[in-house]
Amino acid sequence: xxxxxxxxxxxxxxxxxxxxxxxxxxxxxxxxxxxxxxxxxxxxxxxxxxxxxxxxxxxxxxxxxxxxxxxxxxxxxxxxxxxxxxxxxxxxxxxxxxxxxxxxxxxxxxxxxxxxxxxxxxxxxxxxxxxxxxxxxxxxxxxxxxxxxxxxxxxxxxxxxxxxxxxxxxxxxxxxxxxxxxxxxxxxxxxxxxxxxxxxxxxxxxxxxxxxxxxxxxxxxxxxxxxxxxxxxxxxxxxxxxxxxxxxxxxxxxxxxxxxxxxxxxxxxxxxxxxxxxxxxxxxxxxxxxxxxxxxxxxxxxxxxxxxxxxxxxxxxxxxxxxxxxxxxxxxxxxxxxxxxxxxxxxxxxxxxxxxxxxxxxxxxxxxxxxxxxxxxxxxxxxxxxxxxxxxxxxxxxxxxxxxxxxxxxxxxxxxxxxxxxxxxxxxxxxxxxxxxxxxxxxxxxxxxxxxxxxxxxxxxxxxxxxxxxxxxxxxxxxxxxxxxxxxxxxxxxxxxxxxxxxxxxxxxxxxxxxxxxxxxxxxxxxxxxxxxxxxxxxxxxxxxxxxxxxxxxxxxxxxxxxxxxxxxxxxxxxxxxxxxxxxxxxxxxxxxxxxxxxxxxxxxxxxxxxxxxxxxxxx
Numbered sequence: 001x002x003x004x005x006x007x008x009x010x011x012x013x014x015x016x017x018x019x020x021x022x023x024x025x026x027x028x029x030x031x032x033x034x035x036x037x038x039x040x041x042x043x044x045x046x047x048x049x050x051x052x053x054x055x056x057x058x059x060x061x062x063x064x065x066x067x068x069x070x071x072x073x074x075x076x077x078x079x080x081x082x083x084x085x086x087x088x089x090x091x092x093x094x095x096x097x098x099x100x101x102x103x104x105x106x107x108x109x110x111x112x113x114x115x116x117x118x119x120x121x122x123x124x125x126x127x128x129x130x131x132x133x134x135x136x137x138x139x140x141x142x143x144x145x146x147x148x149x150x151x152x153x154x155x156x157x158x159x160x161x162x163x164x165x166x167x168x169x170x171x172x173x174x175x176x177x178x179x180x181x182x183x184x185x186x187x188x189x190x191x192x193x194x195x196x197x198x199x200x201x202x203x204x205x206x207x208x209x210x211x212x213x214x215x216x217x218x219x220x221x222x223x224x225x226x227x228x229x230x231x232x233x234x235x236x237x238x239x240x241x242x243x244x245x246x247x248x249x250x251x252x253x254x255x256x257x258x259x260x261x262x263x264x265x266x267x268x269x270x271x272x273x274x275x276x277x278x279x280x281x282x283x284x285x286x287x288x289x290x291x292x293x294x295x296x297x298x299x300x301x302x303x304x305x306x307x308x309x310x311x312x313x314x315x316x317x318x319x320x321x322x323x324x325x326x327x328x329x330x331x332x333x334x335x336x337x338x339x340x341x342x343x344x345x346x347x348x349x350x351x352x353x354x355x356x357x358x359x360x361x362x363x364x365x366x367x368x369x370x371x372x373x374x375x376x377x378x379x380x381x382x383x384x385x386x387x388x389x390x391x392x393x394x395x396x397x398x399x400x401x402x403x404x405x406x407x408x409x410x411x412x413x414x415x416x417x418x419x420x421x422x423x424x425x426x427x428x429x430x431x432x433x434x435x436x437x438x439x440x441x442x443x444x445x446x447x448x449x450x451x452x453x454x455x456x457x458x459x460x461x462x463x464x465x466x467x468x469x470x471x472x473x474x475x476x477x478x479x480x481x482x483x484x485x486x487x488x489x490x491x492x493x494x495x496x497x498x499x500x501x502x503x504x505x506x507x508x509x510x511x512x513x514x515x516x517x518x519x520x521x522x523x524x525x526x527x528x529x530x531x532x533x534x535x536x537x538x539x540x541x542x543x544x545x546x547x548x549x550x551x552x553x554x555x556x557x558x559x560x561x562x563x564x565x566x567x568x569x570x571x572x573x574x575x576x577x578x579x580x581x582x583x584x585x586x587x588x589x590x591x592x593x594x595x596x597x598x599x600x601x602x603x604x605x606x607x608x609x610x611x612x613x614x615x616x617x618x619x620x
Contacts, residue, residue, distance in 0.1 A: 003064050005032060006071045023064050030059040032070075044075040169500050170197040172572065172579075179219060179427045185501070187408060188222040189467055191458035191512070192496030193229070193434040194603065195577040196221060198411055202403075205262045205396060208301055208358040213417040215426055216258045221409040222498075223467055225251060225436040227451045231411070233421075234428045243416035251407045257414050259297075261403050263289050265395040270303065273324055273376035273390045282327075284373030289397035291333035294367040297398035298328060298344065300374070303358050306387035308351035321350040322390050323377040326361070328370045337371075346377070354387055367400045407466070437461050440478050453494040455516040456485035462508050463527055469505045477528040484531055488516050491610075496574065497601035515601040517614065532618075564595035564619060569612040574603035584612035586620060595619070 003023040010018075023032070029047065033039075047054040048071040049062055064070055170177055171194075181200040190196060198219035206215045221228075228248055231238040238244050247257040267286045274280025289295040302324070309317040325346050330339035344363040351357055374392050381388040415426055436449035437457045462468040463476045488494075495515045499508055509520040509527070518531040542552075566585035573580035582605060585591045597615060602608050 003066060003068045004070075005064070006069065008071060008073045011073055011075065023068075026063055026065055028060055029054065029062050029064060029070060032064065033059070041072070041074070045072050046075065047072055169498070170199065171195060171498055171500065177428070177430075179217065179429055182500075186499070187220060187467075188498055188500040189224070189465075190222045190226070190433065190498045191435050191437075191461070192453035192494055192601070192603075193432070193574070194496045194498055194572075195430055195432050196498055197428075197430045198222075201405065201408075201410055202260050202262070203264065205264050206301075206394075207299070208360040211355075211357055211359070213358065215415045215417060216262075217413045217415070217426070217429070218255065218260050219411040219413065219429065220405075221411055221431060221433060222435075223408055224461075224465075225449050226409045226433040227436060228411075228431060228433050230432040232430050232432075233425050234430070238429075241415075241420055243418050243421060245414040247412040249405075249410035249412060251405075251409060253410075254402055255410065255412045257412045259398050260412075261399040261401070263293070263295075263397045263399065265397075268392055268395040270391045270393060273302075273374055273392060275376045275379055277379050278376075280376060282373045282375045283392055285329065285371035286373070286395055287331070287335065288328070288370045288372050288395055289399060291335075291369065293369065293397075294400045295365065295370060295397035296367045296400040297362055298365055298370060298372060299360060299362040299394075299396040299398065300326060300372070301358060301360050301393035301396075302347075302349075302374075303356065303391045303393040304349070304351070304387070304389065305356050305391060306389055307354040307357055308349065309354050309387045310381065310383070311385040317352045317354065319350050319352040320381065320386060320388050321348055321378070322388070323348040324390060325375050325377060326363070326372065327374075328363075328365060328372045330368050331371050332369065335371075341373075344372075358393065362398075370397070440473075440482065442479065442482065453496055454485055455488050455493060455495040455512060455518075456481040458495045459509060459512045459520075459529060462505060462512060468508070469527070471527065475526050477526055480529055484516065484518065484529065487531070487533075492604070493517075493607055493610075494604065495601040496603040497572075511600050515599065515607075517611065562593070564593050565589040566591040566594040567612040567615040567619070568594040568596050569602070569608045569615075570596065570598045571602040571605075571608040573605065575605075580605070580608075582608045582612055584609055585616050586613075589616070 005021045005023060007019040007021070027035070029049070047056075047059065049064075050068055050070075054062060054070075170180065170182070177197050179197060179200055181203070185199075188196065188199065198221050201218040201220045204215060204217045206213055208214070231246055233241065233244075238246060245257060247255065249255055265286050265288055271283050273283055288298055304322070308320045308322065310320050312318050323346065326344040327341045328344050329337055329341045332338050344365070345361060347361060349357070349359060372395055376390060411429075411431065413429060415421055417426075434451040434453070435458075437452050437454070437460075438446040438449050439452065439454070439457055440446050440460065460476060460478065460481055463471045464473070493516050495512050497511070497515075506520070513520050513529055516531060517533075518529050521528045521530055566583055566589050568581050568583040570579060570581045572578070583591060583594050585594075595615075597612070599608060599611055602611065
């Protein structure tokens with residue numbers, strides 16, 4: 001005997017998680033359930049006998065014969081597009097389903113309708129049944145009007161849909177490209193391979209050594225781990241600048257190239273130092289570090305804007321010297337002094353040059369909060385033949401402790417200012433990086449992070465990560481991602497994009513999936529992803545017997561003057577790292593009214609061309 005019972009737990013993906021049990025002898029449907037110990041199903045379940053729905057009242061009378069197939073299919077739990085459920089609507093729908101047949105019979109009697117339609121034919125149907133269907137349709141319409149179904153969320157086309165208005169993207173906005181501190185904006189999350197102008201992780205500062213200016217900048221590449229392919233200043237590889245040093249700091253690592261927690265006092269801005277004999281006094285005090293911080297080192301810059309020299313009668317330059325004192329005093333968080341003045345250094349400098357001189361000095365102090373003052377000790381030579389001027393250029397405090405940046409990859413850059421490196425170009429540092437993500441396998445589980453441009457594992461990371469949905473693995477359809485990843489890799493589909501503005505996780509998932517011609521779906525608390533592809537569709541026959549009278553309509557929608565005949569896709573081209581576009585149309589289209597579509601995360605022209613052609617065909 002060839003017969004079987006199929007238990008399907010997922011109606012959306014019937015090929016998964018199903019059990020096929022052979023039947024050795026003839027038995028009723030209810031008898032088979034009793035033999036398996038199934039008293040009741042834990043979810044709403046329907047029974048199909050050879051493809052036809054079987055009511056529970058008929059389970060005992062229906063026998064599973066040779067060649068029969070009985071399927072038990074668990075129905076999905078509702079919840080609407082937004083994930084919310086409405087118990088009241090469910091209760092009313094059940095009540096309507098129970099009451100409609102009775103109300104239909106009563107209504108037929110009150111109208112004097114007896115007998116049947118199509119009497120004596122295979123399509124004979126009673127008036128009570130017909131009017132019961134009318135009651136059911138009218139009641140359903142009333143319930144939907146009073147308690148409408150929740151609408152599915154539609155992803156915003158802007159780069160930010162929540163929170164405060166976003167700052168311009170330093171990568172995607174050409175007018176805003178550069179390195180800056182974007183206060184209050186999200187730390188970037190990058191997937192795939194992409195160019196990025198990294199944000200500043202701390203305030204840049206500078207020091208002078210041997211009259212050479214060194215600039216120190218700490219940048220945030222993004223959350224997570226990355227492979228660094230190139231570091232550039234504008235379009236020039238950073239290797240072309242011999243005066244630049246870089247260091248990559250992996251998540252959890254520490255910066256060794258320079259100190260990162262440095263505060264520069266804004267009050268110090270080139271004040272001239274004079275001794276008391278010249279009518280001068282102490283300059284300051286100025287607060288070195290903010291409240292609730294501990295400085296372990298203090299630093300100052302002094303500038304000799306005209307150099308140090310005396311022009312002698314022979315036309316040469318004689319040496320001149322300068323002396324000054326540096327003092328500091330402990331203060332509390334309110335700025336009140338809690339200690340006496342201590343001398344950090346009695347400094348002097350000599351030179352015979354008319355070139356501007358700049359020097360930095362650094363002092364070790366007991367950790368605390370300080371204010372600093374400076375005074376010149378020698379008399380200024382005011383002769384027009386002398387360069388004998390000193391100014392206080394900067395005050396810095398180097399805070400104690402190693403700051404923790406969390407799960408973030410950093411780029412530290414130390415630059416020596418030269419003719420090759422201007423102030424503007426020093427803020428045009430950019431990198432080409434590839435995101436490292438774990439890859440899931442049904443046997444071995446999650447791998448160590450590896451460089452990848454996969455749509456599937458970017459989607460999984462957005463679901464699992466702390467900056468994403470923070471979902472457990474059981475709430476992600478990982479098996480579908482494995483299958484889809486093979487499809488996308490074979491086609492050459494990738495996701496290469498940067499999320500650097502506020503948005504919902506669902507919107508981010510939609511953008512990632514869109515690059516693979518897919519959409520995310522929340523089903524029973526599990527995030528699934530479905531790709532638009534050729535599918536085997538169920539086939540059913542419709543006729544007068546199973547169509548409500550007057551409900552069948554055919555509507556033909558013809559193209560109008562505004563109907564697009566082609567599609568133009570805008571994408572970020574990886575060859576130029578600039579916005580680009582491609583236009584595609586079917587062979588018989590004129591390309592006169594293209595629809596504009598932005599494909600975020602696409603950086604390949606071939607992929608953009610495929611997607612634009614797909615959308616053009618889909619519009620047909």
